[in-house]
Amino acid sequence: AQSVTQPDIHITVSEGASLELRCNYSYGATPYLFWYVQSPGQGLQLLLKYFSGDTLVQGIKGFEAEFKRSQSSFNLRKPSVHWSDAAEYFCAVGGTGRRALTFGSGTRLQVQP
Amino acid sequence: EAQVTQNPRYLITVTGKKLTVTCSQNMNHEYMSWYRQDPGLGLRQIYYSMNVEVTDKGDVPEGYKVSRKEKRNFPLILESPSPNQTSLYFCASRKLQAPRSSYEQYFGPGTRLTVT
Numbered sequence: 001a002q003s004v005t006q007p008d009i010h011i012t013v014s015e016g017a018s019l020e021l022r023c024n025y026s027y028g029a030t031p032y033l034f035w036y037v038q039s040p041g042q043g044l045q046l047l048l049k050y051f052s053g054d055t056l057v058q059g060i061k062g063f064e065a066e067f068k069r070s071q072s073s074f075n076l077r078k079p080s081v082h083w084s085d086a087a088e089y090f091c092a093v094g095g096t097g098r099r100a101l102t103f104g105s106g107t108r109l110q111v112q113p
Numbered sequence: 114e115a116q117v118t119q120n121p122r123y124l125i126t127v128t129g130k131k132l133t134v135t136c137s138q139n140m141n142h143e144y145m146s147w148y149r150q151d152p153g154l155g156l157r158q159i160y161y162s163m164n165v166e167v168t169d170k171g172d173v174p175e176g177y178k179v180s181r182k183e184k185r186n187f188p189l190i191l192e193s194p195s196p197n198q199t200s201l202y203f204c205a206s207r208k209l210q211a212p213r214s215s216y217e218q219y220f221g222p223g224t225r226l227t228v229t
Contacts, residue, residue: 009153032216043222044203051213090155095218097210098163100146100171103155 002027002094006104013081014112021076021107023091033074034092034101035065044090050074061085086111115140117221119204125227126194134189134224136204142219143209145187149173150201150223159202162187163209194228201225 003026013019025031035047048059055067065076074091088106095101117138126132138145146161148171158171162181176198178190187206191198204221211217 004155032213034218044220046218049216051216092156095207096216098144098161098169100158100161101156101205101218103148103157105153105155 002031002099002102004091004093004102004104006089006091006107008107009105010108010110012110012112015083016080019076019078019081019085019109021089021091021109023074023076023104024072025074025091025093026072027093031074031093032096033065033067034095035059035063035074035076036090036092036103037061037087038090038106039087047076047089081109081111083111083113085109115219117204117206117219119202119221119224121224122222123225125229127229128195129193132191132194132226134191134202134204134226136187136189136221137185138187138204138206138219139185140206140219141184142206143184145181145204145206146171147177147179147187147189148203148205149198150203156203159189191226194226196228199226199228 005024033050036044047063048057050057050067057065063078088108090106091104092101120135143164147159148156150156157173160179162168202224207218
């Protein structure tokens with residue numbers, strides 16, 4: 001069965017600091033991996049996705065993620081966080097064929113001025 | 114514009130009063146699904162459909178029904194809503210099989226349901 005673990009429920013960083021959000025997955029084949037962001041009261045926005053190829057994936061809003069097969073991880077990074085990045089972030093795996101897209105429980109990011 | 118629409122966006126109802134949340138997509142996608150989002154649990158799949166008249170249970174189907182009579186529509190039905198179904202609901206659609214290079218999954222804007 002596929003699953004996603006986001007070990008950090010809540011993270012606080014200072015504006016301008018770097019950010020790394022952790023994601024570990026379990027999947028029986030080459031995974032499709034995603035990061036979504038949800039601002040308060042809003043829907044889901046796709047930040048980036050990984051299917052194959054280059055293990056460092058660039059996304060929108062200056063985010064990137066690195067796929068590490070040996071560690072079953074797909075961590076999200078940003079070199080300098082902006083106050084507008086405060087939101088909840090979801091890692092997800094799967095979503096092909098009849099498989100559901102399986103989400104992690106989310107990481108809430110707070111940005112301090 | 115490619116999109117998934119849901120209606121209503123907000124709904125407050127009482128226990129036991131049947132309701133339907135509609136979902137429609139304009140991309141001719143075969144695969145449609147419903148998710149519910151609850152704090153600390155992320156999004157969990159309720160039901161999915163791989164094509165017209167083909168539906169199946171997801172991870173949390175209890176208390177819900179769906180139908181897929183047309184390819185573009187996938188309504189979620191709560192025949193007797195209960196307070197534990199208070200949640201944020203998302204509809205999603207994608208092609209059933211797509212090359213990696215053209216894979217896209219679309220989410221609707223969400224429906225916030227409160228059952229009192």
